[in-house]
Amino acid sequence: MDISTPKAPAPPTPEPPTTEQKRAARGATRPGDRIFLALSRGSGIFLLVVMAAIAVFLSLRAFNAISEDEANFFTTFEWNPTGEPPVFGIAVLAFGTVVSSIIALAIAVPVSIGIALFITHYAPRKLGGPIAYVIDLLAAVPSIVYGLWGALVLVPNLVGLYGWLDEYLGWTGIFEWSGGAPRALLTVGILLAIMILPIITNVSREVFRQVPQMHEEAALALGATRWEVIRMSVLPYGRSGVISASMLGLGRALGETMAVAMVLSPTFDINASLLDPGGGTFAQNIASKFNEATENGRDALIASGLVLFVITLLVNGTARIIIERRKEFSGANA
Amino acid sequence: MAKRIDVSGLNAYYGSFLAVEDISMTVEPRSVTAFIGPSGCGKSTFLRTLNRMHEVTPGGRVEGKVLLDDENLYGAGIDPVAVRREVGMVFQRPNPFPTMSVYDNVAAGLRLNGKYKKAQLDEIVEKSLKGANLWNEVKDRLNKPGSGLSGGQQQRLCIARAIAVEPKVLLMDEPCSALDPISTLAIEDLIGELKERFTIVIVTHNMQQAARVSDRTAFFNLAAVGQPGKLIEIDDTERIFSNPSVQATEDYISGRFG
Numbered sequence: 001m002d003i004s005t006p007k008a009p010a011p012p013t014p015e016p017p018t019t020e021q022k023r024a025a026r027g028a029t030r031p032g033d034r035i036f037l038a039l040s041r042g043s044g045i046f047l048l049v050v051m052a053a054i055a056v057f058l059s060l061r062a063f064n065a066i067s068e069d070e071a072n073f074f075t076t077f078e079w080n081p082t083g084e085p086p087v088f089g090i091a092v093l094a095f096g097t098v099v100s101s102i103i104a105l106a107i108a109v110p111v112s113i114g115i116a117l118f119i120t121h122y123a124p125r126k127l128g129g130p131i132a133y134v135i136d137l138l139a140a141v142p143s144i145v146y147g148l149w150g151a152l153v154l155v156p157n158l159v160g161l162y163g164w165l166d167e168y169l170g171w172t173g174i175f176e177w178s179g180g181a182p183r184a185l186l187t188v189g190i191l192l193a194i195m196i197l198p199i200i201t202n203v204s205r206e207v208f209r210q211v212p213q214m215h216e217e218a219a220l221a222l223g224a225t226r227w228e229v230i231r232m233s234v235l236p237y238g239r240s241g242v243i244s245a246s247m248l249g250l251g252r253a254l255g256e257t258m259a260v261a262m263v264l265s266p267t268f269d270i271n272a273s274l275l276d277p278g279g280g281t282f283a284q285n286i287a288s289k290f291n292e293a294t295e296n297g298r299d300a301l302i303a304s305g306l307v308l309f310v311i312t313l314l315v316n317g318t319a320r321i322i323i324e325r326r327k328e329f330s331g332a333n334a
Numbered sequence: 335m336a337k338r339i340d341v342s343g344l345n346a347y348y349g350s351f352l353a354v355e356d357i358s359m360t361v362e363p364r365s366v367t368a369f370i371g372p373s374g375c376g377k378s379t380f381l382r383t384l385n386r387m388h389e390v391t392p393g394g395r396v397e398g399k400v401l402l403d404d405e406n407l408y409g410a411g412i413d414p415v416a417v418r419r420e421v422g423m424v425f426q427r428p429n430p431f432p433t434m435s436v437y438d439n440v441a442a443g444l445r446l447n448g449k450y451k452k453a454q455l456d457e458i459v460e461k462s463l464k465g466a467n468l469w470n471e472v473k474d475r476l477n478k479p480g481s482g483l484s485g486g487q488q489q490r491l492c493i494a495r496a497i498a499v500e501p502k503v504l505l506m507d508e509p510c511s512a513l514d515p516i517s518t519l520a521i522e523d524l525i526g527e528l529k530e531r532f533t534i535v536i537v538t539h540n541m542q543q544a545a546r547v548s549d550r551t552a553f554f555n556l557a558a559v560g561q562p563g564k565l566i567e568i569d570d571t572e573r574i575f576s577n578p579s580v581q582a583t584e585d586y587i588s589g590r591f592g
Contacts, residue, residue: 214429218492220390222443222499223419232442236433 058306065299073303077269079285081300090304095270096185096279097308100260101253103189103274108197109246116204117230132205139198147262150191155263158182162275177275183265186274191263192256196249203248207241208234240323247319254312257283282308336363336533337403337502339384344398346376346383348391353379355562359552366525366534368544368571371554372586376563377537380554381505384535385421386414402502419447422501426508428488430480430495437476439491443499458498466494467524486517493524497532504528506536510543522547541587545575553583
């Protein structure tokens with residue numbers, strides 16, 4: 001007789017499950033399972049504790065600073081936390097951070113999608129591999145190196161581009177240039193674009209690679225050209241992944257410090273033109289002021305750090321909402 | 335508008351591996367031809383050569399001639415994209431575009447082929463969904479995602495999508511193998527209706543299905559693993575299942591191997 005034949009399952013009991021049954025359902029009855037459960041649960045809790053600790057630290061110190069501030073913290077175009085009375089505000093920093101990051105995304109996202117599609121769908125395998133490898137290398141370059149390159153190579157070479165933009169698009173006001181060194185937000189945006197390109201490309205590449213063969217064949221069988229296959233099945237399937245990738249890139253752009261500090265001439269005013277000095281970024285401002293700052297000055301910088309923290313959370317939340325809203329139509333339920 | 339398929343001396347390769355060797359056959363317009371045979375005998379590969387999908391696979395290569403009426407699909411200057419607009423295909427696993435609604439799935443092929451007015455599109459979508467016996471089930475949820483339908487409905491949606499562009503030939507690669515018996519029956523009934531308008535070629539592992547739906551049956555076999563698949567015989571379905579002319583066919587359909 002075959003003793004491995006499973007017995008008929010017991011009829012479901014109406015009583016609520018005991019602790020023992022709950023444990024069994026989680027797979028936590030054996031010692032190995034219990035240890036692993038404790039480890040993974042502990043890691044999850046640890047992450048939350050760290051997040052909470054950062055938020056509490058930032059909030060406490062920021063509260064000190066903001067309550068000392070004699071001006072409106074959100075609208076003031078000045079940074080003088082040690083003055084009598086202390087006056088400082090983050091308007092300029094928020095403007096510079098957001099604008100430079102938007103420029104970076106506007107440049108990096110299309111280029112990244114292009115590279116990722118080229119590697120996964122156009123390039124012969126012999127070429128795609130090396131390109132992917134070079135992109136991986138770019139991701140590993142420290143930001144200080146990008147900063148050096150930006151300051152020594154990019155800035156002097158952007159004079160031509162700035163002149164061209166001023167000549168042909170100067171009338172928009174956004175691209176007006178008064179002829180100073182090209183160390184304005186546009187330069188920061190371009191440098192940040194190069195820095196976030198690898199991460200957006202890599203994540204997009206993985207997403208595009210995972211598009212099931214059958215979706216691409218569905219489009220092909222309808223008589224779609226290669227570009228139409230990409231438009232009909234690859235891009236829609238990869239949409240949420242590309243958004244996530246862009247948010248990762250944006251996170252890096254918002255928080256980038258050294259490279260920005262090395263190419264930007266910060267000022268504490270806002271300029272409609274992206275080519276003239278105007279604005280700084282949160283991270284750059286903290287990095288350049290932190291060492292010489294007094295106790296009050298540090299608290300003020302921490303308050304600006306808290307705003308950056310909140311902006312990052314908002315950006316990520318928005319991205320989640322965008323992805324969530326189209327979930328029904330995402331590839332996930334295929 | 336259904337067209338005759340005339341294949342002669344067709345070889346299909348994966349890289350240097352010869353997967354299908356020297357196939358010649360004729361498929362009459364407005365008929366159903368079933369391909370049967372053991373796994374790996376090349377029937378799916380051969381099917382995919384009929385709309386030039388085989389060469390999408392890396393290393394895929396085809397020699398020989400496939401005439402659609404008088405036009406050689408592998409002739410010089412023939413665009414594979416144009417071929418696939420003439421020869422539609424339904425796959426083993428239902429593959430509606432997951433990011434598109436039911437309506438957009440059916441309209442997808444039309445939108446590739448040109449500009450249609452909204453009213454025209456509405457009309458063709460309705461006609462195609464009716465043609466695929468799906469209209470009554472989805473008419474109230476045309477804007478819901480196609481991937482939310484049941485497996486059998488998804489497969490009929492794929493058929494609607496394929497017939498919306500009015501192909502000359504419809505290829506089906508084991509269209510029911512992922513479906514339950516009731517959905518299978520629905521598809522088989524549909525095949526019976528579709529053959530009034532299209533030339534249909536269907537690959538199936540289910541011999542009863544071949545016997546039920548097809549007018550002609552082609553039996554494929556391979557001598558051994560690693561050997562190319564070959565067409566053993568093609569004949570009227572009734573003959574293949576009652577009195578085939580080759581012993582191997584009889585052995586296969588009577589369940590002695592495969």
